[in-house]
Amino acid sequence: MTDVLHAERLTKSYGRRRALADCTLRIPAGRVVGLVGPNGAGKSTLLQLACGLLTPTSGTLSVLGARPGARLAQVGFVAQDTPVYAGLSIADHLRFGAHLNPGWDAGLAERRIAALGLDPEQRAGRLSGGQRAQLALTLAVAKRPQLLILDEPVASLDPLARREFLQSLMEFTAEQETSVVLSSHLIADLERTCDYLIVLTAGRVQVAGEVDDLVGTHHRLTGARCDPATLPGGQELIYAGHTTKQSTLVVRSTAPIDDPAWVVESLSLEDLVLAYLTEAAGRTRVLEPQR
Numbered sequence: 001m002t003d004v005l006h007a008e009r010l011t012k013s014y015g016r017r018r019a020l021a022d023c024t025l026r027i028p029a030g031r032v033v034g035l036v037g038p039n040g041a042g043k044s045t046l047l048q049l050a051c052g053l054l055t056p057t058s059g060t061l062s063v064l065g066a067r068p069g070a071r072l073a074q075v076g077f078v079a080q081d082t083p084v085y086a087g088l089s090i091a092d093h094l095r096f097g098a099h100l101n102p103g104w105d106a107g108l109a110e111r112r113i114a115a116l117g118l119d120p121e122q123r124a125g126r127l128s129g130g131q132r133a134q135l136a137l138t139l140a141v142a143k144r145p146q147l148l149i150l151d152e153p154v155a156s157l158d159p160l161a162r163r164e165f166l167q168s169l170m171e172f173t174a175e176q177e178t179s180v181v182l183s184s185h186l187i188a189d190l191e192r193t194c195d196y197l198i199v200l201t202a203g204r205v206q207v208a209g210e211v212d213d214l215v216g217t218h219h220r221l222t223g224a225r226c227d228p229a230t231l232p233g234g235q236e237l238i239y240a241g242h243t244t245k246q247s248t249l250v251v252r253s254t255a256p257i258d259d260p261a262w263v264v265e266s267l268s269l270e271d272l273v274l275a276y277l278t279e280a281a282g283r284t285r286v287l288e289p290q291r
């Protein structure tokens with residue numbers, strides 16, 4: 001199956017500001033991909049490049065095997081600010097969607113609006129932020145796209161709506177074999193939903209891969225204070241934190257670690273992401289004991 005997204009040395013600059021730098025990335029089809037990174041990491045830039053809304057400064061990008069924007073009928077996109085037409089009703093939006101999209105699923109759109117308890121005659125401008133996001137998501141999903149790109153889709157939803165939305169997204173993707181790329185700061189949500197993860201910091205891909213592989217190959221080591229430079233070759237250091245007596249390391253290793261000097265633990269996805277983010281942020285790594 002063709003990769004849904006393939007980037008080679010993809011770079012995007014806004015004037016002198018480099019938002020993405022030399023990103024090389026392959027996202028296989030059929031995954032629900034979580035894209036995480038701190039504010040300003042380049043997530044929206046990458047998603048907008050994938051939709052053809054921005055053009056790369058250098059490097060190449062293909063989406064569903066074609067240039068971005070060439071297969072728009074197969075790509076559903078919800079931008080971070082979930083834009084809708086304030087003066088049009090919900091029903092107008094659905095009619096508009098039916099008119100513009102050859103694969104439109106009117107039944108799905110109507111069922112979703114009814115399940116959300118929304119009045120089809122209500123103007124979009126009168127919806128709450130969360131309801132507006134749900135309308136934008138309904139429009140994207142009813143296209144029955146091969147690839148759904150969601151830029152922080154759950155940010156404005158309340159906790160129950162967030163859980164319900166992610167649940168319906170998982171059901172939809174399982175039924176339709178749709179690939180999804182969604183950015184979020186809510187790692188616990190991604191842990192429940194995603195089977196593929198990309199961590200982006202300062203415009204660079206720090207790690208990308210199947211969630212099960214990532215969780216299986218990252219380990220937390222705790223032991224007497226040491227110099228991480230002494231780690232064996234097969235262990236890639238991701239994070240190191242030290243007190244005067246103790247070191248806590250996060251390492252990536254495909255081989256099991258059976259050194260008796262370490263207490264070895266597995267990491268949750270959230271801890272794994274935080275290890276990359278902490279390291280990339282250059283946080284103080286020497287933690288002296290409190291006096």
Ligand SMILES: Nc1ncnc2c1ncn2[C@@H]1O[C@H](COP(=O)(O)OP(=O)(O)OP(=O)(O)O)[C@@H](O)[C@H]1O
Nearest residue numbers: 014017018019037038039040041042043044045046
């Ligand atoms: N239109 C623009 N003009 C100039 N700089 C921009 C523009 N859009 C984004 N940037 C800059 O590019 C960098 C990446 O921004 P981007 O919006 O892609 O990050 P993000 O990871 O989506 O952030 P957030 O989590 O805050 O939404 C930031 O430094 C941002 O200031």
